[in-house]
Amino acid sequence: MTDTIQKVKNLSIGFRSKKGEEILILKNISTNIKKGETVGIVGESGSGKSTLALAMMGYVKHGLYTIGGECQFNSSNLLKMKSKDLEKIRGRKIAMIPQNAGQALTPNLKIGYQIDEALQLHSDLNEKEREKKISELLNKVRLPSPETIALRYPHELSGGQQQRVAVAMALAGTPDLLLLDEPTTGLDVTTQAHVLELLNFIAKDTGTSMVYVSHDLGAIAQVSDRIIVMYSGEIVLEGPSRDILKRPIHPYTHGLLKSIPKLSLAGLPDSMPGSQPQPGTIQGGCSFFDRCNFSDENCKHNSPQLEFLEDLNTSVRCFNYEKLVKESQVSQTVNKIKNKSQDKEILNLSEVSISYAKQKLLDQVFNRISDNNPTVKDININIKKGETIALVGESGSGKSTILKSIAGLLRTKDGLIRFDENRNLSSDLKERDPNDLRIIQLIFQNPDESLNPNHTVEEIIAQPLKLYFGLKGEELKKNIIDLLQKVRLGEFYTSRYPRQLSGGEKQRVAVARAFAAKPDIILCDEVTSALDVSVQAAVLNLLQQLKEDFGTTYIFVSHDLAVVRAISDRVAVLYQGRLCEVGPSNDVYKFPSHPYTEVLLGAVLEPDPDIKPKLVAEDIVEERPPEKGCSFQGRCSRIVGDICKKEIPPWQLTDSGNAIRCHIPIKELQKEQF
Amino acid sequence: MKVDNIYKEEKKSAFAKLSEIIITMASRPSGLIGLSILVFHIILAFISPYIAPHDFKAIDPTLMLQAPSAEYWFGTDDLGRDVFTRTILGGRTALTITFFGSLIALLWGGLLGIFCGLVGGKIDDVVMRIVDAFLSIPWILAMLLIVSLLGTSTEVLIPALGFFYGKGIVRVARAATHDVIAKDFIVSARARGHSNFSIIWNEIIPNVRDAILVEGAMRWSWMLLGFSSLSFLGFGVSPPTPDWGLMISNARGLMSFAYWAVIAPIVGLSSLIIGINLTADAFAKALGIDRSTKAPV
Ligand SMILES: Nc1ncnc2c1ncn2[C@@H]1O[C@H](COP(=O)(O)OP(=O)(O)O)[C@@H](O)[C@H]1O
Ligand code: SF4
Ligand code: SF4
Numbered sequence A: 001m002t003d004t005i006q007k008v009k010n011l012s013i014g015f016r017s018k019k020g021e022e023i024l025i026l027k028n029i030s031t032n033i034k035k036g037e038t039v040g041i042v043g044e045s046g047s048g049k050s051t052l053a054l055a056m057m058g059y060v061k062h063g064l065y066t067i068g069g070e071c072q073f074n075s076s077n078l079l080k081m082k083s084k085d086l087e088k089i090r091g092r093k094i095a096m097i098p099q100n101a102g103q104a105l106t107p108n109l110k111i112g113y114q115i116d117e118a119l120q121l122h123s124d125l126n127e128k129e130r131e132k133k134i135s136e137l138l139n140k141v142r143l144p145s146p147e148t149i150a151l152r153y154p155h156e157l158s159g160g161q162q163q164r165v166a167v168a169m170a171l172a173g174t175p176d177l178l179l180l181d182e183p184t185t186g187l188d189v190t191t192q193a194h195v196l197e198l199l200n201f202i203a204k205d206t207g208t209s210m211v212y213v214s215h216d217l218g219a220i221a222q223v224s225d226r227i228i229v230m231y232s233g234e235i236v237l238e239g240p241s242r243d244i245l246k247r248p249i250h251p252y253t254h255g256l257l258k259s260i261p262k263l264s265l266a267g268l269p270d271s272m273p274g275s276q277p278q279p280g281t282i283q284g285g286c287s288f289f290d291r292c293n294f295s296d297e298n299c300k301h302n303s304p305q306l307e308f309l310e311d312l313n314t315s316v317r318c319f320n321y322e323k324l325v326k327e328s329q330v331s332q333t334v335n336k337i338k339n340k341s342q343d344k345e346i347l348n349l350s351e352v353s354i355s356y357a358k359q360k361l362l363d364q365v366f367n368r369i370s371d372n373n374p375t376v377k378d379i380n381i382n383i384k385k386g387e388t389i390a391l392v393g394e395s396g397s398g399k400s401t402i403l404k405s406i407a408g409l410l411r412t413k414d415g416l417i418r419f420d421e422n423r424n425l426s427s428d429l430k431e432r433d434p435n436d437l438r439i440i441q442l443i444f445q446n447p448d449e450s451l452n453p454n455h456t457v458e459e460i461i462a463q464p465l466k467l468y469f470g471l472k473g474e475e476l477k478k479n480i481i482d483l484l485q486k487v488r489l490g491e492f493y494t495s496r497y498p499r500q501l502s503g504g505e506k507q508r509v510a511v512a513r514a515f516a517a518k519p520d521i522i523l524c525d526e527v528t529s530a531l532d533v534s535v536q537a538a539v540l541n542l543l544q545q546l547k548e549d550f551g552t553t554y555i556f557v558s559h560d561l562a563v564v565r566a567i568s569d570r571v572a573v574l575y576q577g578r579l580c581e582v583g584p585s586n587d588v589y590k591f592p593s594h595p596y597t598e599v600l601l602g603a604v605l606e607p608d609p610d611i612k613p614k615l616v617a618e619d620i621v622e623e624r625p626p627e628k629g630c631s632f633q634g635r636c637s638r639i640v641g642d643i644c645k646k647e648i649p650p651w652q653l654t655d656s657g658n659a660i661r662c663h664i665p666i667k668e669l670q671k672e673q674f
Numbered sequence B: 001m002k003v004d005n006i007y008k009e010e011k012k013s014a015f016a017k018l019s020e021i022i023i024t025m026a027s028r029p030s031g032l033i034g035l036s037i038l039v040f041h042i043i044l045a046f047i048s049p050y051i052a053p054h055d056f057k058a059i060d061p062t063l064m065l066q067a068p069s070a071e072y073w074f075g076t077d078d079l080g081r082d083v084f085t086r087t088i089l090g091g092r093t094a095l096t097i098t099f100f101g102s103l104i105a106l107l108w109g110g111l112l113g114i115f116c117g118l119v120g121g122k123i124d125d126v127v128m129r130i131v132d133a134f135l136s137i138p139w140i141l142a143m144l145l146i147v148s149l150l151g152t153s154t155e156v157l158i159p160a161l162g163f164f165y166g167k168g169i170v171r172v173a174r175a176a177t178h179d180v181i182a183k184d185f186i187v188s189a190r191a192r193g194h195s196n197f198s199i200i201w202n203e204i205i206p207n208v209r210d211a212i213l214v215e216g217a218m219r220w221s222w223m224l225l226g227f228s229s230l231s232f233l234g235f236g237v238s239p240p241t242p243d244w245g246l247m248i249s250n251a252r253g254l255m256s257f258a259y260w261a262v263i264a265p266i267v268g269l270s271s272l273i274i275g276i277n278l279t280a281d282a283f284a285k286a287l288g289i290d291r292s293t294k295a296p297v
């Protein structure tokens, strides 16, 4: 058949463990990629999705080897091909855009030159034609004024623009098949939406087949015609995109979709228990058995086969899928958060400015900071005991900077940070007494970085207990086990090292360490963004539970508006270190909004084919905040002229008590926002 | 929930860890060879005074340059001393001096490197520049100067060697500390308010220790070569102390008719260097440290 362009047949790839066992990363995968279609491969880290994508261009990572099966492209098996022949196919017939492709551009060569190199390698055009082609390609990926872009160096472009250049280079050989491995992961929310929209356009325009690999169902939903869901090296579900997202008939996909926070839902979604088993640890039976809500005795002993259901045009690997076929749609329920936030103020930031500027000698002598245009400026937030307040904004908007100042890791330039109405916390670490340090604890984004790899879980949790409470011996041990229980980890975890834990478990240990100090405030910096989707909801639920038990106040930093929606009572939106909007989350998520909030809300990718992102503003990245006027002036689509460039906009209150900082009157703002 | 057995691992005592590392090292042929050579030399160094068949300094003109025999296994040298005795005792000298030299190099290099990595900024720049400047003087000249001023006693040689071979360790320790210092677990410890000492001891040292130890092991073999060169030039230990460098230097003119007097110390020296090198390499591999990118300075 001519309309199949890549045919994967019974593909198994694996490695040999130290003990000599053969461990499978991909288990007997078969699928076809048709001409002109976009297939999304989704799965959590370690499910084998990248290995599959690489095999589709005849590449098997070092240390892995093909155990059986083939990847047919134009009826020849890529995995058996000589490297000389593969070279002719790679780049010309099959191109790949790896993760962070934009950052992988050669830093000291101009964009035009790099695309020209790709053209020389992958096409037979002469110099004149190539020149024309370069601007054609840059036009196609919709970069503004291709002629000037071609003369720039990679570092002179923003992350989104770099990614566009990477797409242009991949298109240089006019490939029939484009493989994309997490092409938008690591980009800002707004940039992500723009890049996805571009990919959609290119798929339609050129008719190139695409294989889009991602852990993010939201991104997959925006581009795919067909979705393959992978779990533990197997395809567990494959079918038309809409059906998979609307009526997933495999328990994993079903649970996953139920656990992803949505913009439209306030409250925490149900979480999925456990985590994906490590390769080689499945004893027989269904690989999803440990986490499945639909399992029975049969699943424990027998492995289900991938079964094609003709009437649904879907393949599924589950004995009990019929139970799910009957359920018409994923009905997502959320647990409304019930915070007993009191009227008592616990932390107050007034007129806080923070600067990273290098200080001149004179300033050092007088111990002052002078910087007219600090990274963070004029932050006024009043945080109540027991509430969860979220700081949202794109990367570089100053969220982490503010947390660092609250924790004392960074001195403030101006302004006051007050705890409990009277304790001044504007000083840095050295000047704070141990109790001031104890009351504020941090949880970081990436538990791989925040847990010392050379300490056991016990040693990690013991640190604050010893430091603040001087615990020793039996009492210390008892407290550690208590804390582990609180984060739902068994006692036997005490002797493990971080590398022996899954991502979710590591983050639980980090949570336990923070709570060990019995803090009043916990600063959470993107605590779920490094976690797999299926464990994200579980960690959020855990945080919420602990908060209800201990009455802790959270300051929750995130770029993910859906997650923020799920967990926070109040939201503060930041752009370039300046506040744009502050209010109860119910209201921030409703219009009228600040124009920047509108951009953020529009860019959220939801795992629903019916909800498309709205691209309101350009995805430019600004290096530093403007000196005068509104911080958002550079990207605002509703800018009202000179006043925005000269005067700092005033705070305006909406009826619901939402504060918006814009020159456009509230009533006017609402007009175009619904 | 199933507890997966592959990933389950108990906290081990230092002894258990060490024996595991040694087993891993020995599981590779090169590591096994290196370890065997090194262990052989070390055992020999310990027992050599008790098993030496002759007096190492007994001069007997009647026995000059005897070929190997049942009485004198490796023959005798130009003063009629037993080459076998001198060779096994020479290993003792070389191992002792360079072992303690390496310890000193590890100590000052490691501490200064960690300090520089920790404070960063101007102080780091200045200190590193001073270290570089000091050590851009050809070490052999500097050693000659030191030895001619202070004499060739062990008390001078050990610290002097330790000082000159610590430079590479400073660099490695500094780079490793730099990597660790940016990690969130350090930020976390600082935010909790741990003392600087506690941060260095609990958070930094466990994470840079392996890299520093591996570098130290590598330096050891370089130091051995350096020490023997000094002796060869007559600036190492002074005669009649049995020493390989000295023996090679004395006997090299007699190569053509009394090869035995020079072969034995050469074999001793090169096998020990190779042994230490292979062991250090296996040690690095067992700890999962990739040295391939770092050429020896
Ligand atoms: N150590 C630093 N030195 C200088 N500038 C920094 C430093 N850390 C962050 N910045 C700058 O401060 C701004 C805010 O950064 P950050 O608080 O990390 O933002 P967010 O957490 O919202 O992504 C960015 O422009 C960033 O480049
Ligand atoms: S086969 Fe059983 S355990 Fe596996 S997904 Fe289906 S119901 Fe769950
Ligand atoms: S003040 Fe002006 S630039 Fe700023 S958000 Fe409002 S309209 Fe846009």
Ligand SMILES: [Mg+2]
Pocket (backbone or CB within 6 Å): A396, A399, A400, A525, A526
């Ligand atoms: Mg941040």
